[in-house]
Structure formats: structure tokens, C-alpha cells
Amino acid sequence: MSSQDNDVMMVADDGPSQRQPKSLAKACTACRTKKIRCDAAKPECGNCVSQKRECIYRKETPRKRPTFNQIGKLQRDLATLKVFLLTLKRSGPEERQKLLNEAVDEDGAVNLLDSTADPTGEASSRKATSQPIGRGATTPIVSSDDELNIANFISVDDAGTTNSFGPSSALHNPARNDKGTPSSRQSTTTEHVKNELIANAALQRHLEHRLTRHTTIAGEPTELALHLLNLHWARQHHTFLLTYRPAVMRDLECSGPYCSAFMLNAIFACCSKFSPRPDVRDDPNDASSVGRRFFKRCDDLLSSDSLLTRPHISTIVGLVLLGSTYNARGETSKGWLYTGYALRMVYDLGLHLDPKQTTEDPEEIEIRRRVFWGAFVCDKLQSLYMGRPVAINLRDSQVSREFLDLYEEMEPFYPSALAAGSSSRLDENMGDAIPRHSVSTFQQLCLLSKIMTTIINRFYVVGATFSNAQIDLQKIEQALQQWRDKLPSELDSQPWLSTSTAVQTPNIMVLHNVYHSLIILVHRPFISDDHLRSTATSGRSWEQCTVAARCITSIASVYKSTYGLNGAPYVLAYTVYVACTVHVRNAASQSQTRDHLAMLKSSLECLDELCTANPGVAKPAKSIRRLIEANRLNLLAEITPHDQADMSFDLDTIQSTFSVADWSNTGSDMFHMGDFESFLYDYLAKQGIYKVHMIGSIKASEVGDLDNGGHNGVANTQISDFAGLSLGQRPNVVLLDAGTNDMGNYNDAGGVASRLTDLVGKAIMECPDTANIAAAIMTGRLIREEAVSLCKNYVLDSQSPLVKLLSP
Incomplete structure (x- = not known):
């Protein structure tokens, strides 16, 4: 045996686990x-x-080269470190020190699970850092629309027909790769196309009257058919923009490709629930028979025309509309299957690929984009509603959200047409019409749906774990906050800020309720008794859920008072249900106030009304009632509105009882209402006064109302913005712990008085019959004496007799 052979033998004999080099x-x-x-x-x-x-x-x-797992781990560690550094930058001194202490254990090991939550131990850390690359911290929460090249996923057969067969398919035939249009020419072309589409939409709208010449439309008398179509254009259409009106109404007259008997009957079936006319019922005396013949006709057409085996855009639209309506009716299996058929057709027709790669027809591009995003949104909402996986993921779709036909964006909306029964207060105070903003609202809903996809895939799938979800929590929060910050002002809806706030269109209200429900769905798993529970209840997640639930109830109440809920969409019902799950928890907690019970009662009443048009909502409402019974809550308890004339407490007595004359001798630079607010809260509770809201700079309020526990480290200007939600609940008493922190931050004597004036004035203006008790304002090393004097003088000289200062 040669020397070389001996060398090889020695290497091989090092052990059974050694591989030969x-x-x-x-x-x-x-x-x-x-x-x-x-x-x-x-x-x-x-x-x-x-x-x-x-x-x-x-x-x-x-x-050795690094493995993919090692590279992925390094990328995740880097992303986690970046998030941690950003969190440190935004945190106050105390919170920053706490985060640093928690990041390094006693042995000097670094443990960065997530900068917003407490570490849960070494085992959780190992799980978080060993997760697959696909679910790592480097995965974007919302991918851009145009980041991938889709040309390889388009196939053209010998006849020139475009199909959707990817490069792995045996049927793939690559499309011709044309050169792109120069950017300058493309910009000019885009503007031209936009003007062309808007002009065509206006023209087609003027030509719709020609339909009256027909005796029947899709088997129904023309007058009834047009009535149902008008209901569709006024309601469902603006939520999902599935139906492109210029093409549908044109092809309805000339039997074109974008309007079919199946799609028309689907529209009739879905919007008949909004009609008060008896002729939409098979039995005029049976409300449950509304639209029954249209649903049956749709089933017959699907069977007789073999529509499920012949994909077409009009069939997709009809199936998506029916899927949503069956869910609202409580027929969830049928709704799930119909929507599933539609989503498969979306892929079969290649709607998940941007149509600019396959056609130059502006109208076709507009239609295909709208149908895809309408189906995308419905897929996500249905997945949330049923707790099932999504069918279209972010990476599977590369379609622009740029809609060029903006005719409906500024189209006037007449609220009185939707108001229930009596005249709405919008008619009384705001005139005849407001802009619809349909296109921009739908674009924002598309963005929310992309975030919704990530929430479902990270938090609500089989196999979701606390440690993995915790890593994604802050990124999803940031995505939601960025969405809110970038929302155009004309799409804003915060009815709790002021009684004179302009009422928005129904689709904008629904948009905001979807946003607030996503905040709850992001944080609810981290509450201790939910499916991604931690070792201790997360107070921060509870607080976020509570604030969002208040917002949902407030918006739903405004929707109810303005338009009524008999014709509201089931999406609104789902958001109210999500809010109820939080209201029940709060009402049953040891620190509960009657405020939470009142919101629960109001939300449940909304659900009951929503059952009229959406019978399927009865099941979620029943689930909430079971929770109420399990927690032994009494919704029949008398909750009377407060009245200033009947207040059973004396502010002067409170001012003398809770004296802080000795506070200045403690050497503290700041005075906080939180130092004795729990005693004051107990005192007021004995008087039967439960709606006490804290507004100011103490985050950890002891009054048992986490969502109104103040805001740490912010100035009066910011507090004034935050205060709107609390004041919107019409509290009996406002504990105003503000001014000291403001002076500490600004050190501006004149500015402090002005800012405090604005804050107290806001409370007086929005709640004129509410008592305002201000904290004492002390001179300290950070606060100049003249600033204290100005603030004291303002509070003491306030025109409202209900403003008192707890002061030495």
C-alpha cells in the first residue's frame, strides 16, 4: 500500500461521522x-x-462557505438590531434604560427578541433566531407593486392568445420581449390615457338613458332592473370597484364581453337586500325571500352555461359578489367556494400579472386591475372573517394600484339617499353633497389588504408561535402607522374629535373601521388568554386594543345615526364584532368602568341592526352574547347620561379635600395628578361618577382606564391631539395632568400659558358640562416661576366655573 493510500485511509478512519475531504x-x-x-x-x-x-x-x-441558514440568521440579526436601535431612539430615558437592561442578561449574552416586548427566555430566543428565511425579519411587510419582472410568467400560444403559464410549466411559451416605452413618452401617454378614460366615462354616463328603451333586462322589467343597478352603483360598487361602470353599462346594451346575464343576476341578487320594494321578493310577505329568484337564476346559469369551466372576467365579478353576499347571509361554505372559484379564475386569466405586459388597450388595463384588486381585497376580508388562509399572497401578485379613470373620485355623493327614515344631521348642517373619493378610498383599502395579508400569515395561521409573531409585531405596527400617517386628509374620519366634524361617506367610514380592527387583530394575540399568549398580560397590547375598539364603536355609531345600519355591508359588522371582543374583556376586568359596558351595549345593538341586511351576522352576535353570559355581565344595568345640574359632587370640596399644600416641600420638580388620582377616582366613584378620564403626561394611570392614562413625555400641543378620543366619550370629570411636563420640555413661559389655554379650552368647548380638575403646577429647577404664575392665573381665572386647580 502506498504512502498516499495510507494518508487516505487515516482520513477515513478518523471516525464514522467524519466526511472525506x-x-x-x-x-x-x-x-x-x-x-x-x-x-x-x-x-x-x-x-x-x-x-x-x-x-x-x-x-x-x-x-467553508457560509450556508444559506447562516446568511439568513445574520440578516435577521441585523434587521432585529436595526429595529432595536430605532426603538431606543424613540424611547424616553427610563424606557431606554429598561430596554438596554433587558437586552443583556447576567452572563453578558445579548438577547434581542423584539424591542417592543419583554424577552420570554432563552428557548424563545432560539426559536426566534432559527426561524426559516421566508419568515425572517428581513421579509418586507408590504412589498412594492413593481419589484419583480413578470415577463417570464406570460405565455403566448401559436394562435397569439396570451395565457398565464410560468417558466416551470410544460405549456410555457415565452412572450415576445418588446422594448419599454421611454419614460418621458410614457408620462405623456399616461396623462392622455387618463383624460381619455375620464371623458369616456362621462360620455357613457350620459348614454345610459338609452337602456330605458328595452322592455326587459336580464329577464326582469327594465324599470326594476335599473332600480337594482342604481342600488349597486350607489352601495356595493364603491367598496370594491369590481364593476367598471362605463364598460358594464355599454356592453349591457350591445351584449359586449364585460356584461353577462350571470353577472347582472349576481348584481341583482346582491343588492336586492337594499331595496324596500316588494317585487324583489318571491313572497311579498316573506322578508327572507328577497332576491331568491336571482340567486337561483345564478346557480342555473353556472350549470347550464358551464361557466365554472370557462373563465371570464364577468364570471369572476359575479362569483366574487355572490361569495361576499353568501357570507353575509350566513351561507359561509357556499360563499367560500364561490370566492375560491373566482380566485382560481384570476390566476387562469393572468389577472395577477400587470396587464400592461399583455395589452395596450387602456380600458382593458383599467378593468383587469380593478377586478384583480377587488378580488384581492375580498380574499383577505373573507380569510379574516372565517379564520382561514389567504388564496393570493403578496409575492404571487404584481399588479399596479394606479387607476387612471378618476371620474368617480369627485363624483357628488348625496347622503340623504342612504339615510334611514328620518333626515340625517348631515343634511341639516352640511348641504346637499360631498365628494365620494371612491378611487382613492379603494386604493387605500388595497394597501390595508396587503398589510392584512401579512397579519394573517404571521399571526393567524396554524403553527404561529409567540416568539415568531413577536418579532414581526413592531414592523406591522409601523406599517399600519405609516398607512395612517400618509392617508390623505380628505379621507380622514375621526368623529370623536368634535361634534361638528364632517360626516364621511360610508366607504371611508368602513375603511377606518377596517384599519382599527387590524390594530386589534395585531395586538389581541398577545393578551394573556389568547392564542399567542405570553407569560404575563401585555398592558401595551391591551391598551392598543382598547383605544381601537373605542374608535370602531364611535365610527359605527356615527354610521348608524347618519345612514342607518339596515343597508350597511357585512365588513362593518365584522369590525364591530372585533371591537366587541375587546369591550367584553374590559367590561369584565376588575378595573372596569360603566364606560366599557356602555360601549359593549352600543356595539351589540349595532350588530343586531346589521342582521337585517346581513343575516349571517347573527352568529357573531350570538358569540358575543355567550361571552357576556360567561363573564356574568349585566347589559340591562341603568346607564344614565350625566347632567351637570344634577352632579352630586362639589368641586370646592374636592379641591379642599385633596390638598397638595405640602407637595412643594418634597423637593420634587414636578407634580403629577397620578400621585393621588386613585384616591380621587375612588371618591368620585362613591358619588356614582364613573366616567373619569385622565388627560396628561402620566402613562401608567391608576384610574383603571388604560386607553386614557395619559401620554408620557409629550407636550400640551400633542396632548390636545390625543385628548379628542377621551373627550368624545363625554366624561363626567377630566383630570388634567398637563403643563408641568410641557414647561420642562420647552422652558418657555409665554408659550406654556398659551398651550395650556388651548388644552383646557378644548376640554371646555367639547365638554361644556364636564368638570375639569387641573393638577398643581410647581416651580422647579426646570420650570421658571413666571411660567407657573401664568398657568395658575389662566386656570383660576377660567370663564368656566367647572375648572379647578389643585394647588398649595
């Missing part, structure tokens, strides 16, 4: 060091023999 060093150590040619002779090379030196051969494998 892929490559052994051919040159000896001396030649490799000098970087000279070695003849690799054994046992000694020629160079070493001539130089009379020891010749040594070492067995070495090539330097």
Missing part, C-alpha cells in the same frame, strides 16, 4: 508558505530535499 493540499507546507511550485513527491518533495529541510504535508479542506 473534498480536496487535500497537494503542495507541502514549506512550498505553500514560500508560494513556489511543489512537485508533491512523497515522502519529501524535491525542493525540501535540495534545501535539506523537513517536508510536511497537511490535510486541509477548502475554506
Whole structure:
């Protein structure tokens, strides 16, 4: 056996777990060091023999390259570190020190699970850092629309027909790769196309009257058919923009491709629930028979025309509309299957790929984009409603949200047409019409649906774990906050800020309720008794859920008072249900106030009204009632509105009872209402006064109302913005802990008085019959005496007799 054979044998005999090196060093150590040619002779090379030196051969494998897992781990660690640094930058001194202390354990090991939550131990850390790359911290929450090249996923057959067969398909035939349009020309073309589409939409709207010449439309008398179509254009259409009106109404008259008997009957079936006319019922005396013949006709057409095996855009639209309506009716299996058929057709027709790659027809591009995003949104809402996986993921779709026909964006909306029964207050105070903003509202809903996809895939799938979800929590929060910050002002809806706030269109109200429900769905898993529970209840997640639930109830109440809920969409019902799950928890908690019970009662009443048009809502409402019974809550308890004339407490007595005359001797620079607010809260509770809201700079309020526990480290201007939600609940008493922190931050005597004036004035204006108790304002090393004097004088000289200052 040769020397070389012995070398190989020794390597192989090192142990059963050792693998044979892929490559052994051919040159000896001396030649490799000098970087000279070695003849690799054994046992000694020629160079070493001539130089009379020891010749040594070492067995070495090539330097190992990092594995994909190692690269992925490094990327996740880097992303986590970046998030942690951003969190430190935004945090106050105390919170920053706490985060740093928690990031390094006693042994000096670094443990960065998530900068917004407490570490849950070494095991959780290992799970978080060993997760697959696809779910790592580097995965974007919302991907851009145009980041991938989709040309390889478009196939053209011998007849020139475009199909959706990817590069792995045996049916794939690559499309011709044309050169792109120059950017300057493309910009000009886009503006031209936009004007062309808007002009065509206006023209087609003027031509719709020609339909009255027909005796029947889709088997129904023309007058009834047009009535149902008008209901559709006024309601469902603006939520999902599935139906492109210029093409539908044009092709309805000329039997074109974008309008079919199946789609028309689907529209009739879905919007008949909004009609008060008896002729939409099979039995005029049976409300449950509304639209029954249209639903049956749709089933017959699907069968007789084999529509499920012949994908078409009009069939997709009809199936998506029916799927949503069946869910609202409580027929969830049928709704799930119909929507599933539609989503498969979306892929079959290639609607998930941007149509600019396959056509230059502006109308076709507009239609395909709208149908895709309408189906995308419905898919996500249905997945949330049923707790099932999504069918279209973010990476599977590369379609622009740029809609060029903006005719409906500024189209006037007449609220009185939707108001229930009596005249709405909008008609009384705001005039005849407001802009619809349909296109921009739908674009924002598309963005929310992309975030919704990530929430479902990270938090609400089988196999979701606390440690993995915790890593994604802050990124999803940031995505939601960015969406809110970038929302155009004309799409804003915060009815709790002021009684004179303009009422928005129904689709904008629904948009905001979807946003607030997503905040709850992001945080609810982290509450201790939910499916991603931690070792202790997350107060921050509870607080976020509570604030969002208040917002949902407030918006739903405004929707109810303005338009009524008999014709509201089931999406609104789902958001109210989500809010109820939080209201029940709060009402049943030890620190509950009647405020939460009142909101629960109001939300449940909304659900009951929503059952009229959406019978399927009865099941969620029943689930909430079971929770109420399990927690032994009494919704029949008398909740009377407060009245200033009947207040059973004396502010002067409170002012003298809770004296802080000795506070200045403690050496503290700041005075906080939180130092004795729990005693004041108990005192007021004994008087039967439960609606006490804290507004100010104490985050950890002791009054048992986390969502109104103040805001740490912010100035009066910011507090004034935050205060709107609390004031919107019409509290009996406002504990105003503000001014001191403001002076500490600004050190501006004149500015402090002005800012405090604005804040107290806001409370007086929005709640004129509410008592305002202000904290004492002390002179300290950070607060100049003249600032204290100005603030005291304002509070004491306030025109409202209900403003008192707790002061030495």
C-alpha cells in the first residue's frame, strides 16, 4: 500500500461521522508558505530535499462557505438590531434604560427578541433566531407593486392568445420581449390615457338613458332592473370597484364581453337586500325571500352555461359578489367556494400579472386591475372573517394600484339617499353633497389588504408561535402607522374629535373601521388568554386594543345615526364584532368602568341592526352574547347620561379635600395628578361618577382606564391631539395632568400659558358640562416661576366655573 493510500485511509478512519475531504493540499507546507511550485513527491518533495529541510504535508479542506441558514440568521440579526436601535431612539430615558437592561442578561449574552416586548427566555430566543428565511425579519411587510419582472410568467400560444403559464410549466411559451416605452413618452401617454378614460366615462354616463328603451333586462322589467343597478352603483360598487361602470353599462346594451346575464343576476341578487320594494321578493310577505329568484337564476346559469369551466372576467365579478353576499347571509361554505372559484379564475386569466405586459388597450388595463384588486381585497376580508388562509399572497401578485379613470373620485355623493327614515344631521348642517373619493378610498383599502395579508400569515395561521409573531409585531405596527400617517386628509374620519366634524361617506367610514380592527387583530394575540399568549398580560397590547375598539364603536355609531345600519355591508359588522371582543374583556376586568359596558351595549345593538341586511351576522352576535353570559355581565344595568345640574359632587370640596399644600416641600420638580388620582377616582366613584378620564403626561394611570392614562413625555400641543378620543366619550370629570411636563420640555413661559389655554379650552368647548380638575403646577429647577404664575392665573381665572386647580 502506498504512502498516499495510507494518508487516505487515516482520513477515513478518523471516525464514522467524519466526511472525506473534498480536496487535500497537494503542495507541502514549506512550498505553500514560500508560494513556489511543489512537485508533491512523497515522502519529501524535491525542493525540501535540495534545501535539506523537513517536508510536511497537511490535510486541509477548502475554506467553508457560509450556508444559506447562516446568511439568513445574520440578516435577521441585523434587521432585529436595526429595529432595536430605532426603538431606543424613540424611547424616553427610563424606557431606554429598561430596554438596554433587558437586552443583556447576567452572563453578558445579548438577547434581542423584539424591542417592543419583554424577552420570554432563552428557548424563545432560539426559536426566534432559527426561524426559516421566508419568515425572517428581513421579509418586507408590504412589498412594492413593481419589484419583480413578470415577463417570464406570460405565455403566448401559436394562435397569439396570451395565457398565464410560468417558466416551470410544460405549456410555457415565452412572450415576445418588446422594448419599454421611454419614460418621458410614457408620462405623456399616461396623462392622455387618463383624460381619455375620464371623458369616456362621462360620455357613457350620459348614454345610459338609452337602456330605458328595452322592455326587459336580464329577464326582469327594465324599470326594476335599473332600480337594482342604481342600488349597486350607489352601495356595493364603491367598496370594491369590481364593476367598471362605463364598460358594464355599454356592453349591457350591445351584449359586449364585460356584461353577462350571470353577472347582472349576481348584481341583482346582491343588492336586492337594499331595496324596500316588494317585487324583489318571491313572497311579498316573506322578508327572507328577497332576491331568491336571482340567486337561483345564478346557480342555473353556472350549470347550464358551464361557466365554472370557462373563465371570464364577468364570471369572476359575479362569483366574487355572490361569495361576499353568501357570507353575509350566513351561507359561509357556499360563499367560500364561490370566492375560491373566482380566485382560481384570476390566476387562469393572468389577472395577477400587470396587464400592461399583455395589452395596450387602456380600458382593458383599467378593468383587469380593478377586478384583480377587488378580488384581492375580498380574499383577505373573507380569510379574516372565517379564520382561514389567504388564496393570493403578496409575492404571487404584481399588479399596479394606479387607476387612471378618476371620474368617480369627485363624483357628488348625496347622503340623504342612504339615510334611514328620518333626515340625517348631515343634511341639516352640511348641504346637499360631498365628494365620494371612491378611487382613492379603494386604493387605500388595497394597501390595508396587503398589510392584512401579512397579519394573517404571521399571526393567524396554524403553527404561529409567540416568539415568531413577536418579532414581526413592531414592523406591522409601523406599517399600519405609516398607512395612517400618509392617508390623505380628505379621507380622514375621526368623529370623536368634535361634534361638528364632517360626516364621511360610508366607504371611508368602513375603511377606518377596517384599519382599527387590524390594530386589534395585531395586538389581541398577545393578551394573556389568547392564542399567542405570553407569560404575563401585555398592558401595551391591551391598551392598543382598547383605544381601537373605542374608535370602531364611535365610527359605527356615527354610521348608524347618519345612514342607518339596515343597508350597511357585512365588513362593518365584522369590525364591530372585533371591537366587541375587546369591550367584553374590559367590561369584565376588575378595573372596569360603566364606560366599557356602555360601549359593549352600543356595539351589540349595532350588530343586531346589521342582521337585517346581513343575516349571517347573527352568529357573531350570538358569540358575543355567550361571552357576556360567561363573564356574568349585566347589559340591562341603568346607564344614565350625566347632567351637570344634577352632579352630586362639589368641586370646592374636592379641591379642599385633596390638598397638595405640602407637595412643594418634597423637593420634587414636578407634580403629577397620578400621585393621588386613585384616591380621587375612588371618591368620585362613591358619588356614582364613573366616567373619569385622565388627560396628561402620566402613562401608567391608576384610574383603571388604560386607553386614557395619559401620554408620557409629550407636550400640551400633542396632548390636545390625543385628548379628542377621551373627550368624545363625554366624561363626567377630566383630570388634567398637563403643563408641568410641557414647561420642562420647552422652558418657555409665554408659550406654556398659551398651550395650556388651548388644552383646557378644548376640554371646555367639547365638554361644556364636564368638570375639569387641573393638577398643581410647581416651580422647579426646570420650570421658571413666571411660567407657573401664568398657568395658575389662566386656570383660576377660567370663564368656566367647572375648572379647578389643585394647588398649595
